Amino acid sequence: MKILQVCAYAAPYEGNFIATLKHLDAKLKMAGHQTIYAFPENARTLPWCMELAQCTSVYFLPLAKARIRPATYCSIRKIFSEHSDIAVAHSHFELYDVPVLFTAPKTVKVFWHLHDAMLFHSRLKAKCIDWLQYGHLHGRAKLISISEANCEYVVKMGFPRENSVVVPNGINLQRYPVCNISWAERQYDFMLFGWEFLRKAADVAIKAISSLPYTLVIVGNERTETLVQQYFGKVPENVRIIEPVKDVSKLYAQVKCFLHISRAEGGIAYALEEAVAAGLPVIVSDVPTNKHADDFPTVTMIPNENVSALKDAMRHVMDSGMLSAELVEESRKVIAEKYSLDSWAQSVRHEYGL
Numbered sequence: 495m496k497i498l499q500v501c502a503y504a505a506p507y508e509g510n511f512i513a514t515l516k517h518l519d520a521k522l523k524m525a526g527h528q529t530i531y532a533f534p535e536n537a538r539t540l541p542w543c544m545e546l547a548q549c550t551s552v553y554f555l556p557l558a559k560a561r562i563r564p565a566t567y568c569s570i571r572k573i574f575s576e577h578s579d580i581a582v583a584h585s586h587f588e589l590y591d592v593p594v595l596f597t598a599p600k601t602v603k604v605f606w607h608l609h610d611a612m613l614f615h616s617r618l619k620a621k622c623i624d625w626l627q628y629g630h631l632h633g634r635a636k637l638i639s640i641s642e643a644n645c646e647y648v649v650k651m652g653f654p655r656e657n658s659v660v661v662p663n664g665i666n667l668q669r670y671p672v673c674n675i676s677w678a679e680r681q682y683d684f685m686l687f688g689w690e691f692l693r694k695a696a697d698v699a700i701k702a703i704s705s706l707p708y709t710l711v712i713v714g715n716e717r718t719e720t721l722v723q724q725y726f727g728k729v730p731e732n733v734r735i736i737e738p739v740k741d742v743s744k745l746y747a748q749v750k751c752f753l754h755i756s757r758a759e760g761g762i763a764y765a766l767e768e769a770v771a772a773g774l775p776v777i778v779s780d781v782p783t784n785k786h787a788d789d790f791p792t793v794t795m796i797p798n799e800n801v802s803a804l805k806d807a808m809r810h811v812m813d814s815g816m817l818s819a820e821l822v823e824e825s826r827k828v829i830a831e832k833y834s835l836d837s838w839a840q841s842v843r844h845e846y847g848l
Contacts, residue, residue: 495581495844497522498573500532500555502518502589507740510764511586511609512663516836517666527848532573532590532607534560551577552613560589563624571597572632577673582846595635599714601769603846606632608639608648613712628653633820638753638845641759641783659845663755663764664787673747677816682734683810685749687765695755695779697725701802704730707810713738713747746772751811757798759783766793767833768798773822775814779806780789789832790825 499515505821519529530551537543538554546552553573560566570593574580585594586607595604629652637658639645639665666735684703688696696712700722703710709732712718722729739745752769754776757803769776770790778787779798794811796803831837 495579495848496577497527497529497582497584497598497848498532498577498580499529500585500590500594501585502534502560504537504540504589509676509742510541510663510768511548513666514664514835514838517839520844521839522548522848523846525843526634527581530573530577532570534589536597536788547801555590557589561592566593567597570594574599574602580848582730586629588627591635592631595633597629604633604635605845606635606637608637610644624648625807626701627848628833632657636845638842643782652771661838661841661845662742662833663767664835665764665767665771665829666835667771667826670768670796672771672773672819673743674773675747679747680750681709682711683749683812684710684751684753685745686710686712686733686753686755688712688826690787691718691721693757695757696722697799698755698799698804699753700726700730702808703732706732706805706808708732708752708808709734711736713745713834714802742768743772747773749774751808751814752776754784754787755796755798755804756781756784757781767829770825771829775811775817777804777811789828791821792825801827819842 502643503511522529528550531546532553532555533543534557535554536557543552553569555569556563556565564618571715573596578600582605583594584605585591585597587609591606598604628648632653636756637645637648639658639660640663642660645658645660686694686696686699689695691697699710711734714735718735719729722735746769752764753776754766754769756779758781766776766787767777768794776793777797778784778793780795781798787795794807796807
């Protein structure tokens with residue numbers, strides 16, 4: 495039988511998300527099942543998507559107004575008609591959740607995978623969409639959430655608690671070897687992923703670094719520099735903005751410490767796990783969805799949006815120097831036991847009933 499993965503994902507690089515689905519695909523294939531995919535139309539020319547299309551069936555869906563666009567429903571209905579042996583339809587990142595549910599035959603198990611930081615939704619329109627989807631249009635869908643906090647959010651909206659399960663993200667440790675480059679050879683002191691400028695608290699990081707003798711690199715997008723200038727007048731001399739790269743491990747090898755100080759997160763984030771696996775000290779905010787970070791001895795937790803606490807933590811990291819091999823290995827052991835791809839795939843397969 496087949497599993498349909500419908501993903502509102504069109505990032506330039508496959509990242510951990512596609513790698514995770516590939517790992518699940520391999521496990522399902524060993525059990526005699528086939529995985530097929532659907533992505534937004536703008537993913538069609540991306541290298542990782544074209545590579546995937548050489549191995550299995552890949553379909554493309556409308557992106558603009560996808561929730562209400564008839565073409566979305568027609569396209570997904572066509573997938574089900576061409577593959578009558580689909581047993582599971584798994585929708586990721588909310589956009590296609592309702593169209594998948596409404597077009598799936600009654601014999602198909604439907605899963606909505608909640609990845610995003612729902613608690614950061616501040617706009618009334620976004621909250622209304624959540625209320626409509628999770629409170630009134632959930633039907634027979636089962637929810638997979640990457641955190642308990644997000645799960646509680648949609649349950650408050652009206653989603654049945656008994657149809658919800660929490661499955662934390664997993665990563666492949668082999669993709670993130672420990673970086674043994676000396677600190678003296680590393681280009682930057684601190685790094686933050688800031689493409690979602692406010693949610694990732696890039697403004698907090700800039701406020702902290704502006705009065706410290708350290709350097710900060712922000713991995714952003716085409717809007718990041720404009721936003722920095724909007725909030726601070728100019729990009730500070732000790733701050734550099736760069737674009738994402740395909741091999742994120744190369745970024746971790748350039749910095750001494752990773753900042754994961756988001757105002758909100760969907761759950762324990764890929765980036766946090768990656769940085770820990772690479773052997774970096776990590777400073778994290780104490781938002782509820784970061785509580786799992788306490789599992790890692792190489793992580794320092796600070797109060798959310800607290801510039802003073804962040805400055806103190808930065809100074810402590812720089813004064814302490816590189817982490818010991820023993821501490822790094824302790825953190826990697828936690829990932830292997832609790833947040834590995836094998837653990838994630840096993841949990842998802844269990845929910846599928848396959």
